Amino acid sequence: MITIGVLIVSGVLVVSHIISLLDAETENIDLVGKQHMMSKSIVNDALHIGNAPNSMSTKDISRLKNLTNELKNSQVNLLEHYSENNKTIDSLLKKNESSYNQMLSSSSAITIDLDPNRLKNQLEKIYEAQSSYSVNLDLIRDTFQEEVHSKLQLLMNILWIFASCILLIIVGESAFIMRPIFKQLLYKNKELQAINEELELSKVVISKNMLALTKLKIDLETKEAYNRIFIEQAPMAIAMVDNDMCYLAVSKRWITDYKMEGKEFIGRSHYDLFPEISEDWKKMHQRCLGGAIDINNEEPFIRADGSLQWLYWDVRPWYDLDGKIGGILMQTGDITAVKENELESKRTDEIIEKTNEISRIGTWELDLLKNEVYWSTIVCEIHEVPHDFEPQLTSSIHFYKEGKSRNLVVKSVKEAISDGKSFDIEVELVTQNNANIWVRAIGQTELVEGKCTRLFGIFQDISVIKKSEGELLRKNKLLNFAEEITLMGNWQWDTVADVVLWSNNLYNIFKLDKNIEIIKFDTYFSFVHPDDREIVTEYFKKSVNKKSLVKFTHRIIAGDGKVKTIQLLGEVIRDNLGNIIEMIGTCQDITEQKKSEVALIRKNQLLTLGEEIAQMGHWQWDTVVDKVIWSNNLYRIFELDNSKIDLKFETYLSFVHPEDSLNVIEYFEKAAKEKIFDSFSHRIITVTGIIKTVQLMGEVFTNEKGEIIEMIGTGQDVTEQKMVEQKIVAAKENLEAFSKKLIAQNTQLADFTHITSHNLRAPVSNLNTLLDFYKESESESEKLDLFKKIETVIYHLTSTLNTLIEALQTKNDTTKELEKVSFNEILNKTKEILTAEILKSEITIQVDFSEIENINYNKIYLESIFLNLVSNAMKYKAEDRTPKLTIISVITNGKIELKFQDNGLGIDLKKHGHKLFGLNKVFHRHPDARGVGLFMTKTQVEAMGGTIWAESTVNEGTTFIINFNLNE
Structure with missing residues (x-):
């Protein structure tokens, strides 16, 4: 057991040492990343100063100095912290010294000297040095990462060795202890050997299983210790998941980077904690679980709350003791701040470029030593020349409109060259395509030993601005003209300083000398009619309290002694605290309007009287909202109570006689379609049931789209007139019918007379002639022949008379x-x-x-x-x-x-x-x-x-x- 303890202590010491080395490598990677970010920031600030050196503030210069000092300190920290002997890193650090020194030198020079020519040179140097510096830093970072990976592999191998040794020692000691016990039992219990043989065999199996369980436990504890020690204490964002993408271990940096503090990770699915992960990322995870390695330097990641996070990652599989993939290791880094700075810088550059393009602003330069002129692309576009056009000083000046503009340019350039005087002028220019435009030229001088060696500046197409200025002047003239026509003026009152500004026509209304420029509120109040001063004072008090100006009318006594009526209308302007600081508005002379209003009231009274006499009323119909207004006399005609004011077209239709309803509807539809309101008569039934005939006359009003918005007109009770008219029409029709009948009878009589005289004259004359022949005839045969002819004539005469008689009978x-x-x-x-x-x-x-x-x-x-x-x-x-x-x-x-x-x-x-x-x-x-x-x-x-x-x-x-x- 002592041996196992010694091995564990030794293993912990070795693992701690390797982890400290990993910590050092990770810190080196962070320092390299910091160097990379600061070098980019130095270049961006330097370019910012270079684009507008004359508008730079002390704050901008100070920020560049601070960045330079931070870069120095970070470089020192990197060199001090790096203690390994790695030929590749040593070579890259040495190779980076020249770029690093050039960046420091150029950055310091920029903060000291803002001369545009030298500034441009330093910018080129610092940009070139930073590009090389960034490339080497990327290589150094990759080398450090390889070192981290190799040390991680070493740590894993050492842990496996320690675990194997401990396992062997446990097995050996167990065998050493159990051997004498088995031997003693064998000697003492020989008689029980047969009986307990199976039991002993079971014990052996159990012992073996216990050894296997012990080994498994040690393996698991070892892995758990490894995961917990390495991942939890790792300074970078690392997570370890199994084949089901469930977390086995996660570093603290991982939790903080993804703002997941307080959440439980171990055992939970990666996709449950990050539901916003896309299908593409899930497919990538599956590829890594299949053995692939996925490395990405930058990629946007949209979080579930909609926020955007920029990440880099290294995702690769990890293997168990059997060499099988147990899951994947994910190392990520949050580079959102760095990326946002890059995007912001890029966006700023694009905005500046787009602004110049939209504003039509370009740059120009005149090198007096080389006698060369440079135009930017925008300047070439303004002159309508090709982008590769090579301007000369003389030819450039000839673009300006001959006369005042060209003379002003020549004068300004001469004064700049001779006296070093800058200029800002607005002149007319004729482009290569003969277009007349207005431009603004700003020039600065560069002096060397008191002598001008270079002119440079900006060039802007201000044609639109000039056109707007002209339009504004024209509109101001129109406004003044409109104020004169409408007898109106405008005013501004600075209530804090008590300063009043009047438009020209307001002087005319008040008959005040226009040479009096200083006007106060008392100036205006001195013109107020004595009888109206109290209401005027009260009006302005209420305006101050309510912080608003409403329409207000009062009288004044003008400078020429005439009494006028004016109308005020305006609004108040307040500061952030809500205090009134200014009042602005209009003042209109409505004296004649007031007189017209009085006259109109009288005319309306006369109109009302006339309507009563003529049995007439007037109406208005707002067709958009279907609202109808009747005059009082129209209410009388319809016998409707004039307190009923909610009138609609349907109200009017309800009075129309049922037999006339369809005609009335068709008439109004026709009026709406043709937009013409002809005179029209129809019958109505009043409230009391009286049938009347009314005659409508009106007019149709439309909006700018041709849509009907209103109809107005009159309605007259013509019942009596219609009755008289019907009698007259009936009498007229009777007379016309009688006249037609007389005319027809006279015509028929004339026709009959003509027919009679024409058709009877010939046979009668023929009969007389035959009778004469008959009397003179001596021959009987001749007389017989004449008699037959006389019979024939008589027959035709009889036939004609019968026809005439029949016709007369028909007509009569x-x-x-x-x-x-x-x-x-x-x-x-x-x-x-x-x-x-x-x-x-x-x-x-x-x-x-x-x-x-x-x-x-x-x-x-x-x-x-x-x-x-x-x-x-x-x-x-x-x-x-x-x-x-x-x-x-x-x-x-x-x-x-x-x-x-x-x-x-x-x-x-x-x-x-x-x-x-x-x-x-x-x-x-x-x-x-x-x-x-x-x-x-x-x-x-x-x-x-x-x-x-x-x-x-x-x-x-x-x-x-x-x-x-x-x-x-």
């Missing part, structure tokens, strides 16, 4: 019997009467009475009309084609019409149209043509109040159209 028949007659029935009867002619002519008759089949008419007249028009279609058929007649009934404008369309000879209406329906008028040679049918048809149609006309084309056919002037 006021007792026409009307009955419901079928068009099909009349046609069938006509076909029966004309059966022989229809068969002979082979005419085809087609009918379509589907639209209207019956009519209330005089049946005898309708039979006569059908008979005459069907007969005509057969009489005047064309010889070269089969006759065809189509009869159609239609409704036109609500009136019944009948059409007879044939394909016969047709009529030349231009030649014969005026006498188409005349008595005895024929237009084709036909033995049966007498010119009576159409005459009688027209007479019968007109006698029933209808009209008839024809449409015809020669050799194509004729269509007779009858409008019965009857509703369907």
Whole structure:
């Protein structure tokens, strides 16, 4: 047991020694990382100073000095702490000395001398030295990490050796102690050997199992001791997990890096503690559990709370005594601060570059010793020249607009060269593409022994700014003009210093001399009308207490003695403590407006009176929110209590007469669609049940999108006017009907007179002549022949008189019997009467009475009309084609019409149209043509109040159209 104790103490000493070595190596790695970070910070600060040396503060220089001193101290610590003999590290440290010294030298030089030329040189040196320095530091860090890994392997081997030795000693001592006991028992208990043989064998097995358990326990305790000692005390973030990714051990640094203080790790799943781990990382863990090693120098890790953490890691498997993978070891480092600094520096550089690009700011330089001019990319873009353009001093000046701008540039450059005077000028420039722009040129001089050797500065395109300035001036002029037109001015009152600023037009309103620049509150108060001073004082007291300005009106007595009414409107400005420090606002002369308001009130009173007299009211309808406003007299017309103010369009519709509701809705829909409100009348039923007629007139208002937002108009009670109007209209219609009847009778009388004189004159004259011949004739045969001719003339005369009599009877028949007659029935009867002619002519008759089949008419007249028009279609058929007649009934404008369309000879209406329906008028040679049918048809149609006309084309056919002037 003493031997085991000695071995354990020795093992602990050896393990402690190796752990101390690991601690030293880890500290070396941290020191190398710190060196790496500080070297980058020195370069970033140096570049920051180099980009704007003239705007650097003492704080910026002091920070660079502190970083340089920290780098020195860290380097000393690294060299002092490093005590091993490693040729690779020794070589790298020695190799890094030159870069390290160059960085210190350049950094110190920058803090002392901010000369731009030398500053640029030092920046190049420090940037080059830091790049080499960083590369060597990375190699040193990798070497240190390899040393750590080798020492870890050594520690593991030593622990295995100690565990094996302890196991062997335990087994040996156990065998040494048990041997004499077994021998004594063998001698003393020979008689029991047979009986207890099996028992002894069991004991041997148990002893062996106990040895195995003891060995297993020692192995587990050894592993546990190793894990606990190494991982828990490790200064870096290390975790050990099994094949199920459950924690076996974790370092304190791991817990603090991941902000998991107070949480239990051992035995818990890595994925339960870090649920935010992605599937890619889980796959990587599985690869490592399969034997892979994964090393990553930087990677973002989004935590469950949404925060971003930058990490580097080394994940590799660990092996058990059997050489099998027992899980993985994870070593990580939190480099969030370093990465954020890098990203911030990069972001700052990008912002500066983008700002310059957006602001159109570039740099320029004139080397007077070499006579060389340098333009940055932005400057070339401003001049609209290629990026590789090589400017010269003379050619550069010629870009400036000839005259004032070019002269100012020449003067500024000369003064800078001769007197070392810097300049900041704004001039016009003509680009290579002949575009006129405004630029701002700032120049600084570099003097060597009192002589200017270099000019440098910045160059900015300020065309947009100049345009904005011009626009601002123009708007200010417009504002002043607007203030003059609206009789308005603006003011500012510094309530702390009691200083008041007035716009020009406010001086005009108050008639105050504009040369008086110092204005206080009392200046304004001196103009206030004596009768209004108390309310003005109270107004400003309330404004101070409530910390707000509301619209306020009062009177003043202007400088010319005139009394004016002004209106104040403004707001207060407060400091961080809420105290009023300023009031700003407008002041408008509303004297004329007040007068107009008084006049408007009077006019409204007169309007109300006029509305009462004219039985009229006005209304407004906000179509967006459906709100209606009525005047008092409109309430009277509708007999509605004027206390009901919640009016809508539906309120109005509820008064509309049921028979007019649809028309009213359609009218308003049409007005909304066409955005025109025409005059419209309809009936309403008032609250008390009285039916009235109202006439609406209005106007539609739309917004800038063309959408209706309001309708306004008037409503007048025109009930009495409508009644009078209806009587007048009825009387007018009666007179018009009577007039039409007289005109028709006169026309018919004239036609009859014409027909009578025309158709009777010839046969009567012919008869007189034949009688004279008859008297003079001596021959009986001649007299007989003349007598036959006289009979023929008498026959035709009788026929004509009978036709005229029938026509007169038709026109004068006021007792026409009307009955419901079928068009099909009349046609069938006509076909029966004309059966022989229809068969002979082979005419085809087609009918379509589907639209209207019956009519209330005089049946005898309708039979006569059908008979005459069907007969005509057969009489005047064309010889070269089969006759065809189509009869159609239609409704036109609500009136019944009948059409007879044939394909016969047709009529030349231009030649014969005026006498188409005349008595005895024929237009084709036909033995049966007498010119009576159409005459009688027209007479019968007109006698029933209808009209008839024809449409015809020669050799194509004729269509007779009858409008019965009857509703369907």
